[in-house]
Each structure stands twice: as structure tokens, then as C-alpha cells.
Amino acid sequence: MRPVIIAANWKMNTTPADAGELAATIAARTEEPGVVRVICPPYICLAAVRDALAGKNVAVGAQNVHHEQGGAYTGEISASMLAGLATWVILGHSERRRDEFEDDELIGKKLARAISAGLRPILCVGEVLAEREAGRAVEVVATQLRGALVGKDVEALLNAGFVIAYEPVWAIGTGRTASSADAAAMAEAIRATLAADLGWGHNAESVPVLYGGSVTSANIGEFLAEHSIDGGLVGGASLKPDEMAGMVARAAVTAKARAAAEGKPA
Ligand code: PGA
Numbered sequence: 001m002r003p004v005i006i007a008a009n010w011k012m013n014t015t016p017a018d019a020g021e022l023a024a025t026i027a028a029r030t031e032e033p034g035v036v037r038v039i040c041p042p043y044i045c046l047a048a049v050r051d052a053l054a055g056k057n058v059a060v061g062a063q064n065v066h067h068e069q070g071g072a073y074t075g076e077i078s079a080s081m082l083a084g085l086a087t088w089v090i091l092g093h094s095e096r097r098r099d100e101f102e103d104d105e106l107i108g109k110k111l112a113r114a115i116s117a118g119l120r121p122i123l124c125v126g127e128v129l130a131e132r133e134a135g136r137a138v139e140v141v142a143t144q145l146r147g148a149l150v151g152k153d154v155e156a157l158l159n160a161g162f163v164i165a166y167e168p169v170w171a172i173g174t175g176r177t178a179s180s181a182d183a184a185a186m187a188e189a190i191r192a193t194l195a196a197d198l199g200w201g202h203n204a205e206s207v208p209v210l211y212g213g214s215v216t217s218a219n220i221g222e223f224l225a226e227h228s229i230d231g232g233l234v235g236g237a238s239l240k241p242d243e244m245a246g247m248v249a250r251a252a253v254t255a256k257a258r259a260a261a262e263g264k265p266a
Contacts, residue, residue: 003036004255005036005230007165007232008234009040012042013042013239016048032252035231035248035251038060039058043077046082059087060087065078104148115153115160125165127168138185177213180226191204215237216237232247232251
């Protein structure tokens with residue numbers, strides 16, 4: 001049974017002075033059984049958010065790591081530096097692919113660093129609008145997956161709880177979402193690429209795939225109704241406690257239904 005995950009990507013928002021309070025408010029408003037909650041604030045707010053979430057069963061994640069261990073990389077943060085601050089990390093977000101020119105090979109190196117530092121990675125993939133309109137979305141995402149994952153230690157990734165977020169670039173921050181059917185088809189295509197192209201076989205079925213891109217409490221239900229989708233990576237709406245409460249409450253319904261289907265308590 002795959003977990004149901006709601007991951008908050010705060011992007012370049014909040015300060016060390018206000019992040020802890022926001023995280024604590026969200027934690028208190030989202031106490032639902034069966035849902036894995038993750039908050040990814042800016043690096044500089046990680047300590048405040050970690051402290052605010054102590055004992056609250058909400059994980060803390062970073063939004064990026066550098067691909068090297070350490071050295072002369074002004075302004076960068078390595079995976080091992082996050083020890084004690086974060087247990088998850090978002091990698092390959094489309095804003096970093098676009099603004100920092102991150103390519104699949106570099107993202108693959110970051111992934112390897114993240115795993116060896118004991119972080120749980122969320123690898124982001126997704127096509128731009130022209131690629132979707134040209135009917136190339138599945139091919140583009142498969143290329144991203146192969147580029148980042150080829151040659152990686154599958155067992156180490158699985159042990160780390162590797163997660164994939166499908167985020168169509170044209171849906172991020174635009175108020176426009178993929179249809180739930182398209183998102184579900186992509187989640188299936190992602191697992192098919194892992195299973196066949198990358199040789200993960202049946203292990204591909206255990207990899208959670210999240211949908212991201214203008215997710216809100218009003219639309220998350222459509223995505224969570226899809227068996228192949230295991231939650232959301234949420235940007236704008238994740239800064240609003242009411243929205244987080246609504247999304248996690250809806251995710252708890254799916255978590256409960258999945259547990260019941262397996263004959264387990266949520
Ligand atoms: P959004 O961002 O929810 O604001 O569209 C999602 C993301 O970029 O992870």
C-alpha cells in the first residue's frame with residue numbers, strides 16, 4: 001500500500017521570524033490519521049520550522065541541495081549539511097530547471113547525494129505547455145526520469161522512500177491544473193518507465209507519485225480519487241492553513257479508503 005502524502009513547497013516565502021508559527025498552525029490544523037505531511041520551507045527557515053514541529057509528526061524538507069559534498073561553492077548547501085534540519089528534499093523542481101538551468105544529469109547527482117545523506121527525495125518531473133500540446137508529454141517525462149535515474153542504486157532509492165512529483169510546468173502557479181485523467185495517465189506512464197525502461201520491475205508499483213500544479217482544497221479530491229496518484233506537492237495553497245487543513249482532510253479520506261481496501265486500520 002502506497003502512502004498518501006501532502007507536501008508543502010513554500011518556495012521563497014516566509015522568514016525565520018514567521019515560519020515557525022505558520023508551520024505550528026498548519027500542524028495543528030492537519031492532524032488527520034494516515035496522511036504523511038511534509039513542510040519544505042526556505043533553508044534559512046528550516047531550524048525554526050523543525051523546532052516548531054518537534055513531536056508533531058510533520059516532516060521537514062529542503063527545496064534543493066547541491067550536487068557536491070562541500071568545497072568552493074559560494075552560496076550553496078550540501079545534502080550532509082541538512083542533517084538534523086530536514087529529512088526530505090525536493091529535487092529538480094521546474095523553477096530550478098528553468099532559472100538555475102538544472103538538467104537531468106545534475107539532478108541525478110543531487111539525488112545520489114541526497115540518498116547518501118539519508119534524505120527522502122521528491123523528484124519533480126513535468127512537461128511545458130508546447131510539449132503537452134505537441135503530444136510529447138509522456139516522452140518528455142520519460143526522458144527526465146531516465147536522465148536522473150539511469151545507473152542509480154534502485155534499492156537505495158526504494159529504501160529512502162523515493163517519491164516522484166508530476167508537475168506539468170504550465171499548471172504551476174497558474175490556477176490551471178491538469179485534468180485528473182491526464183495526471184493519472186502520467187502517473188501510470190511514470191511507473192511504466194521505471195518498470196520497463198529503468199528495470200525496476202514490480203518495485204515501480206511501490207513508488208508514490210504526487211500531482212503538483214495549482215492544487216487547492218477545492219480540486220485535490222479529483223486527483224486523490226485516482227488510484228495511481230498518491231497525494232500532492234503544493235505551492236501557493238500550502239502557505240494557507242485553511243487550505244492545508246482542507247487538503248489534508250481530503251487526503252485522509254483516501255488514506256482511510258486505501259487502508260480499508262487492504263483490511264488495515266488507517
Ligand atoms: P503551485 O506550485 O501549487 O503554486 O502551483 C506547485 C509547485 O511548484 O510545487
